[in-house]
Amino acid sequence: MHDNLIILAGGASSRMKKQATVANLSKKEIEEANERSKALIGVGPNGRPLLDYLLLNAKNAGYKNIYIIIGEQGVLFKEFYGSENSNNNFHGLKISFATQYIPEGRVKPFGTADALFQAVEQYPELNSQYYSVCNSDNLYSVDALLALRETDSPNAFISYDRDAMEFPSERISRFAIAKLDQDNQLLDILEKPNAANLESYKDVEGKLRVSMNAFKFKGNLIYPHLKNCPVHPERDEKELPTVLLNALKENPNTTLGIPFSEHVPDLTAKEDIVEVKAYLKKQYPILNWND
Numbered sequence: 001m002h003d004n005l006i007i008l009a010g011g012a013s014s015r016m017k018k019q020a021t022v023a024n025l026s027k028k029e030i031e032e033a034n035e036r037s038k039a040l041i042g043v044g045p046n047g048r049p050l051l052d053y054l055l056l057n058a059k060n061a062g063y064k065n066i067y068i069i070i071g072e073q074g075v076l077f078k079e080f081y082g083s084e085n086s087n088n089n090f091h092g093l094k095i096s097f098a099t100q101y102i103p104e105g106r107v108k109p110f111g112t113a114d115a116l117f118q119a120v121e122q123y124p125e126l127n128s129q130y131y132s133v134c135n136s137d138n139l140y141s142v143d144a145l146l147a148l149r150e151t152d153s154p155n156a157f158i159s160y161d162r163d164a165m166e167f168p169s170e171r172i173s174r175f176a177i178a179k180l181d182q183d184n185q186l187l188d189i190l191e192k193p194n195a196a197n198l199e200s201y202k203d204v205e206g207k208l209r210v211s212m213n214a215f216k217f218k219g220n221l222i223y224p225h226l227k228n229c230p231v232h233p234e235r236d237e238k239e240l241p242t243v244l245l246n247a248l249k250e251n252p253n254t255t256l257g258i259p260f261s262e263h264v265p266d267l268t269a270k271e272d273i274v275e276v277k278a279y280l281k282k283q284y285p286i287l288n289w290n291d
Contacts, residue, residue: 001149002130003064007054008213009039009136010071010100010115012108016041020270029273038267039136040076043277044287049080050267050276053139053284059093061145066090067123068136069098069115086123091289098122111237112213117226120219127219130154133240134214139265139276144214147258154218155247159184159209159257166263175210176241177201178257186248186255189241209257212264213240221254222247 016038020030032041039051051068058066070077077097082088086096098119100109109115116133120126132148134140144158159178179188180203189211190201203209225247229238248255265279266272 004126004129004131005058005063006067006069006119006131006133007136008069008112008115009037010069010109013038015269022271024274025270033270036076043273043280045281050139051136052287053280055093056287057140057142058145060142062149064094066093066095067098067119068095069100069119071100071109072102112240113226113229113238113243120223127223129219130216131219132216137267138212140214141262144260148214148216151216151256151258153256154221155255156216156258157211158214158260160212161261162208162210164261164263178209178211180209180257184257184259185253186257189245221251
């Protein structure tokens with residue numbers, strides 16, 4: 001089992017910075033939402049950020065080496081998790097930072113695939129190892145993170161049961177759908193599902209499966225596809241699902257969709273802050289690092 005987890009935290013957080021449609025946020029919460037990376041907003045009962053809880057779950061799932069991909073202005077991450085570029089000790093986890101630089105001529109970062117490519121260029125040892133990748137603004141369970149370590153499949157992702165997600169139906173309807181074969185091997189990803197084509201995308205259990213960007217990759221298998229990832233024609237970014245599908249074309253039956261049926265707390269917009277705070281207060285009354 002591998003010990004490496006790469007956390008994507010270099011995005012622009014543009015949806016979080018939009019005007020809130022809820023009135024029950026404090027001035028401090030609004031300020032943090034506007035100024036900080038989503039993962040650093042103080043949603044815990046003790047004011048600690050969501051990333052603490054993800055790191056706690058990662059530690060309990062057995063990860064040891066954490067690589068946080070931050071933006072060029074990501075200095076606040078180092079105030080929370082260690083001032084050195086690499087090998088900071090945070091509650092027994094080894095925390096290193098990779099920086100996602102914005103290419104000349106662009107205003108925003110170039111997407112999740114570009115973030116991961118820059119990280120493995122900065123830490124090339126990862127290209128000869130296995131590693132997991134996940135978002136910084138979702139709270140994945142210990143079981144889900146552990147499943148990515150335990151699988152024998154070269155590449156894998158957690159394929160969540162869409163109906164188990166506790167989000168508004170309008171939001172869920174925008175999630176991309178993963179098409180799996182009878183052995184849960186990935187066949188395709190449907191970006192813009194509609195009612196007409198959903199039926200053919202159900203898995204052997206009759207479930208619609210969505211990805212929440214929780215992956216396991218074999219470094220040397222995925223590297224050329226990270227390096228040569230095309231730009232998405234509509235969103236103008238390089239994205240991990242594109243990398244996954246391109247790797248799959250050359251290496252069929254190498255990407256397992258690991259079925260999970262549970263909610264994944266998500267901190268995308270200001271409206272999510274109250275819900276995530278309530279979830280953490282209930283599920284994590286104390287942050288117990290046991291170190």
